[in-house]
Amino acid sequence: MRTGPDTPMGKLMRRYWVPILLSSEIAEPDCPPVRVQILGEKLLAFRDSQNRPGLIDEFCSHRGVSLFFGRNEECGIRCAYHGLKFDIEGKCVDVPSAPHMAPKMNIKAYPCIERGGILLAYMGPPDKKPEPPEVEWCGLPESHRFVPKRLQESNYLQAMKGGIDISHASYVHRYEVHVDPMHQGTKANDYIKADGNVILDIEKTDFGLTLYGRRNGEPDSYYWRITQWLFPLFTRIPPFGDHALGGHVWVPIDDHSCWAWSINFHPRKPLSAEEREAMQQGKGIHVEYEPGTFRSLANKSNDYLIDRRAQKEKRTYSGVFGFSMQDASLPESMGPIQDHKREHLLPTDKAIGMARRMLHDAALNLEKGVEPPALDAAAQRVRAAGVLLKHGDNPQEWAKRHLADSVNEPVYSI
Ligand code: FES
Ligand SMILES: [Fe+2]
Numbered sequence: 001m002r003t004g005p006d007t008p009m010g011k012l013m014r015r016y017w018v019p020i021l022l023s024s025e026i027a028e029p030d031c032p033p034v035r036v037q038i039l040g041e042k043l044l045a046f047r048d049s050q051n052r053p054g055l056i057d058e059f060c061s062h063r064g065v066s067l068f069f070g071r072n073e074e075c076g077i078r079c080a081y082h083g084l085k086f087d088i089e090g091k092c093v094d095v096p097s098a099p100h101m102a103p104k105m106n107i108k109a110y111p112c113i114e115r116g117g118i119l120l121a122y123m124g125p126p127d128k129k130p131e132p133p134e135v136e137w138c139g140l141p142e143s144h145r146f147v148p149k150r151l152q153e154s155n156y157l158q159a160m161k162g163g164i165d166i167s168h169a170s171y172v173h174r175y176e177v178h179v180d181p182m183h184q185g186t187k188a189n190d191y192i193k194a195d196g197n198v199i200l201d202i203e204k205t206d207f208g209l210t211l212y213g214r215r216n217g218e219p220d221s222y223y224w225r226i227t228q229w230l231f232p233l234f235t236r237i238p239p240f241g242d243h244a245l246g247g248h249v250w251v252p253i254d255d256h257s258c259w260a261w262s263i264n265f266h267p268r269k270p271l272s273a274e275e276r277e278a279m280q281q282g283k284g285i286h287v288e289y290e291p292g293t294f295r296s297l298a299n300k301s302n303d304y305l306i307d308r309r310a311q312k313e314k315r316t317y318s319g320v321f322g323f324s325m326q327d328a329s330l331p332e333s334m335g336p337i338q339d340h341k342r343e344h345l346l347p348t349d350k351a352i353g354m355a356r357r358m359l360h361d362a363a364l365n366l367e368k369g370v371e372p373p374a375l376d377a378a379a380q381r382v383r384a385a386g387v388l389l390k391h392g393d394n395p396q397e398w399a400k401r402h403l404a405d406s407v408n409e410p411v412y413s414i
Helices: 008-013 099-104 156-163 166-170 187-194 273-280 300-305 308-312 323-333 347-367 395-402
Strands: 017-022 034-038 041-047 053-057 092-094 112-115 118-122 149-152 199-204 208-216 221-230 234-237 245-252 258-265 385-390
Touching (some): 008 347, 017 041, 017 149, 017 245, 053 112, 053 118, 156 234, 156 245, 156 258, 156 347, 166 187, 166 347, 187 208, 187 221, 199 347, 199 395, 208 347, 208 395, 221 395, 258 323, 300 323
Antiparallel strands (some): 017 118, 034 041, 041 053, 112 118, 149 258, 199 208, 208 221, 221 385, 234 245, 245 258
8 A cells, every 4th residue: 555646545645634744843933844754755844934834845956955954034945055945835936046947946835734733734636625624633722632643663554454443452452441541440441351352333434434343331231432434544542431532643654654643632621731741651542752753762673662571460461561552563563564465354354454445446446537535524523432322222323313523412431
């Protein structure tokens, strides 16, 4: 599933708004520019003197020098080598040695918007630009959300598949759910631990897929964890009690690595100071970083600080601590691009198979001129849930009534 500019999947991904970097990485007008690699393209993000964000080719059209070393001033980046200057639209506005050449020296640029503390770019054909995403946390005030990213050293698809793999929580996360401050004290944990054999039901929708994971609940009910995959990048996490809701975005950097955005939010109240502190310390779906980077301290190069004793003592299932690196270590262990021919999917992998098929079909269809799916932003206002439903109740019917437009609904969580 390669996503470079000329690949079928790359062309498909470029038809959606793609998270690029934290708004705070380019915090103020005329700030230092930041190198960004997304979908295999080397780009440069900056904010101009009028505070407008821009995403342009990293390299100067003169002799290919990186504009990272340029001067960001007076509404543009000036190349440090011979002074060519480019604005946020990639327009060359000055060629000091040959001003008449400026119109011929433009570089590529992509439109950007800011939502929920993230800068998103649209890298596809200008006339096909969709509505900005309406994913719930994108519209919340800063006080209500925590939106960090971490590097994942695997292909986007391997990473994203973890986000729709409802069954793994009963295994790799099982010994920590009751101690983690972002999950503890909830009935959800008991059901997840008691029943590792999730029965999956999947529904194809306007936005992607809805996944219904059924576990045993009370004697007369099932515990359903219901979550959505917003094609092709966003996943949600069914909630735990009153804890903050969660979700991810999986963004290809190149074919071997991706950004795993891990988002927590409360729809109607600010995150508490304790919650924010726990997130900053790497609890819940977060990590502690190598200083000055977006790479986790526990990472591939140190076997994620695996602790075999803790594994024996059942303090961690795999020996790796923290949900986030448990989730990263296993897909990374498959290698940067897994050979799917060698795997044997099980019934619990139904969502993964369907997501793969949807991506594959959409990419091939686009080659034939069929427009991509899931571009209706209004359909993205869905929310994940965890509920007990009586035996015989239809979870699809329930979800239609309660999860289709999250704006006016309470959070369904136990
Ligand atoms: S390489 Fe940029 S101005 Fe010459
Ligand atoms: Fe997980």
